[in-house]
Amino acid sequence: MIPKLDEYKKRWQLPSDDVIKPGLQRMLQALQQLGQPQQSLQVIHFAGTNGKGSTLTFVEQMAREHGLTVGKFMSPCIVDVHDQIQMNGQPITQAQMDAGFKQMVTAGLQNLLTDFELLTCAALQHFHNEQVDLVLLEAGMGGREDSTNIVMPIVSVIPSIALEHTNFLGTTLAQIAAHKAGIIKQERPVVIGRLPKEAYEVVKAEAQHQNAPFFALGEAFEIDGTTYHHKARQLEIRNLQRRLLGTHQGENMAVAITSFLEAAATLSIAVDIAAIERAVYAAQVAGRFEQVLPHVYFDGAHNPASIAALVQTIQQQFPNEQVEIVLGMLADKDVAQAIQLLATVASKFIFVDFDNPRAMKATQMLEMQAGTIMTLPQAANYLKHDCKTKIVTGSLYLLSELRAL
Known part of the structure; x- marks a missing residue:
């Protein structure tokens, strides 16, 4: 149930199913009919149990402080469906959503997708229409068979893994980790938070299988109070002040900084440490303390x-x-x-x-x-x-x- 999504579905006579159906075949078909809008996008893909939204928000602020236009797709909504698709912190407008739905109707997506898949398509189409510099894409559930897992990301990010959605993802940490690790792609860097050993081993094995550069909190990079340290880059950022409170948010911040550094390298962006400091302090998330x-x-x-x-x-x-x-x-x-x-x-x-x-x-x-x-x-x-x-x-x-x- 996504508030106000039904209004668009009715107005544009674009039916979709309100149940969860894991699998990518419907999305692949829909995106082909839309002309593959995702292929024009530079994407950081987020999966995990907790911390996705906070980590994504830290990255968003860093990218915007570096002058990038940033699209983000998150779930669930704060007030209604418009919250879930944003550009530079502003929810998609009714006119923009209508434009996307018109394109999806023209592409013949009626009765093809679930509600969340339809919304994922709307988001990708919107970001393509607006030609954003960077897209931050949050998996809805799991990763491997989630509707968002149809992109080739520049970085994959997994802040945490715990037991969740056991009726869909499995009853052990290893099974759930196998779903989350599905967002790791060939030779694309992956950044992870502190994962339980059972989950860590699954994710690391997938990274090795994909020949993906692997950055783990506590190994490649550290957070000690307000000081961030990246070993390979010999980079240290001290006295990081944030308004997202709690030890766990410090770890999310560290994962976000590492993710942004990897994305910046791919996008050939000169990293400004002062901009990272400003971004960390500016980051706030609705519904996170x-x-x-x-x-x-x-x-x-x-x-x-x-x-x-x-x-x-x-x-x-x-x-x-x-x-x-x-x-x-x-x-x-x-x-x-x-x-x-x-x-x-x-x-x-x-x-x-x-x-x-x-x-x-x-x-x-x-x-x-x-x-x-x-x-x-x-x-x-x-x-x-x-x-x-x-x-x-x-x-x-x-x-x-x-x-x-």
């Missing part, structure tokens, strides 16, 4: 690994203080583990029902942990008028709906 009111923070953590990082950030930012947790989650996530982790920093739980067919009912969460149940309007009113520190988390869909209220 985002302060939306003086006492309210939104964080889209939705699996045990990202919830653990959120708990660590809460402990760093609010030492010796317990906060209220406003929680809504999709039922296919490890809800019990998420609640168990959050309970270590929570003075109170507020469980919220939100409008998504995959959402777990608040009553089911209440059976796992004592707390209070609220509707979305009740929760929005409570957030605005009660001044205790609150963290809203569990699902980006929940954050999107509360933001609108």
Whole structure:
């Protein structure tokens, strides 16, 4: 369910399927009918469990500080479908989306694609139309069979790997890593964060198979507090200040700097260290420990690994203080583990029902942990008028709906 996508599908009479169907054949056919817009694009491709959006945002800021026009495709949306396709930080307009849909109708894509595949095509067509200098492309799920995996990237980036989407990707870290590693391409550099050993070995083996230059955090490059160090380049950047908080965001920043350095080399861009420093400080992501009111923070953590990082950030930012947790989650996530982790920093739980067919009912969460149940309007009113520190988390869909209220 992608808000406002149906409006375009109806207006242009361009039906697509609202289910998940892994595989690339439909995308390959659609792009051939569109005239292969992806072939004109310089792409950095991102896959992984957590940290894709933050890492991508750091890279985006670096590229823009170096004067590049940057297109990005991310998911899910913050408010509606327009957020997911952006150029230089500005969402695609209705007129631009209509232009893309007109091209897709003319190309005969009716009843060929899923919703996410259709949106991927719209994004690639838009970036081609606008002739952007660099495209930052985030995989929707997995990597190898994800609709975005139809590009030849200049860099592939995998910030993290943890258990997720086990009904599609597999039940072990190695199986999931095999999907993520599918974005690695022949002789194109790959940059990774700190991966669990089981996942690391799979990704490294794929890089070797593809003869892809391999840059791993903790090996090729390091982050020590506010200092970044790239061993092969003998490059050190000190006193990096950022507004994306938490140790994990420092690691995402390091992965992003390395990714940008590799992209800059391919694009023959002279790297400006001062521009990297400015970009790191400027980077902000909606729904990543985002302060939306003086006492309210939104964080889209939705699996045990990202919830653990959120708990660590809460402990760093609010030492010796317990906060209220406003929680809504999709039922296919490890809800019990998420609640168990959050309970270590929570003075109170507020469980919220939100409008998504995959959402777990608040009553089911209440059976796992004592707390209070609220509707979305009740929760929005409570957030605005009660001044205790609150963290809203569990699902980006929940954050999107509360933001609108």
